[in-house]
Amino acid sequence: MGLIENxxxxxxxxxxxxxxxQLSESVYxxxxxxxxxxHVEFVPGHFLRLGVGIGQDETSLKDKVRSYSVWDLDRKDGILDLAIATHSGGVGARWVESCEAGDQVHFRWKKGNFLLDTSADSYLMIGDLSAxxxxHVLKRNLPKGKQVQSLIYSPKVEELFADVDGTKPFDFYQMPENPIKEIKAKLKGLVSGMQGRKMVYLAGDSRVCVALNSYFRQEPNWETxxxxxxxxxxxxxKGLE
Structure with missing residues (x-):
């Protein structure tokens, strides 16, 4: 292991x-x-920057740290859960396939901006397996009475897993990768059922995020x-969090 890694x-x-x-074929x-x-300050939506390639000389340093959503956290016992998908075949995927219980890990807290916002009355969540x-953690921590609609997709719908409590609060769809056309076909019906102040969370594939961000600005003319x-x-x- 090199000096920089130490x-x-x-x-x-x-x-x-x-x-x-192992939760499904490609998720651990x-x-x-x-x-x-x-002792950490936790807001639903925080990430963990996790060292996943330390000790692998063939992997560049910038690729040895990956960000993963904190799926669940228990401060009393000092534990947190992550869900890591392996379908990308990248360094993080290879690491999670080979790691074992008892292994030491190195990490850093990352707050970010993709956090729980309770100011809306109704929510729409759209994303793929990576999101x-x-x-799950956003939905679980929303106050009671909030309306939530969803479109969570995967080419293999069986890959989409339940929350830590065993519930499946979202609508799962079998769709191909980058299904912008298929998602847009369902959006009018989803948005029309939303009441009060509306908010959408878009996550996962960057192509889908960009296209749908533009759609919501131009079609229903939503504010930023x-x-x-x-x-x-x-x-x-490589390297996109």
């Missing part, structure tokens, strides 16, 4: 993989335990504050 490890927080469970749940988690755990967007991955590129 320095990186020293500035990151430390934790231990307490549990690893990791439970990480750390004293640091007992599902993020949407009503549209929250987070491209989790960009086909053909």
């Amino acid at each position: 320095l990186v490890k020293k500035v990151l927080e430390k934790g231990t993989i307490e549990e690893k469970i 749940r990791l439970r990480i335990k750390s004293e640091y988690i007992k 599902l755990s993020h949407f 504050k009503q549209i929250k967007t987070k491209p989790f991955w960009n086909p053909g590129k």
Whole structure:
């Protein structure tokens, strides 16, 4: 392990993989335990910057850290859950397939801006497999009485997993990768059923995020504050969180 990696490890927080469970063909749940988690300030929508390629000399340093949504967190016991998909075949996918319970991990807290916003009356959540755990934690923490509609898609609908409590609060759809046309065909019906102040969360494939962000600005003429967007991955590129 090189000098730079040793320095990186020293500035990151430390934790231990307490549990690893395969949720579907290409998704794993990791439970990480750390004293640091007992004292962290958590808002639903926060991320974890996780070292996933430390010790692999063939991997560049910038590709050895990946961001994952915090799916669930228990400050009392100092544990959090992540859901990591492997369909990309990248360094994070290879790491989660090979890691084991008991392994040490290095991480840093990342707040970001794709957070829970409780100011709307009705919500629409649209995204792919990579966004599902993020949407789960947002939905679980919305106040009672909020209306939530959803369009969560995957080429293999069986890959779309339940929340940590076993519930499936979203509508799952079998759609191809980059299904902009298919999603737009359903949007008019979804939006028409929303009441009061409306808000949409768009996440996952960057192509879909860009296209739908433009759609909501131009078609229903929503304001910027009503549209929250987070491209989790960009086909053909590395390093996009």
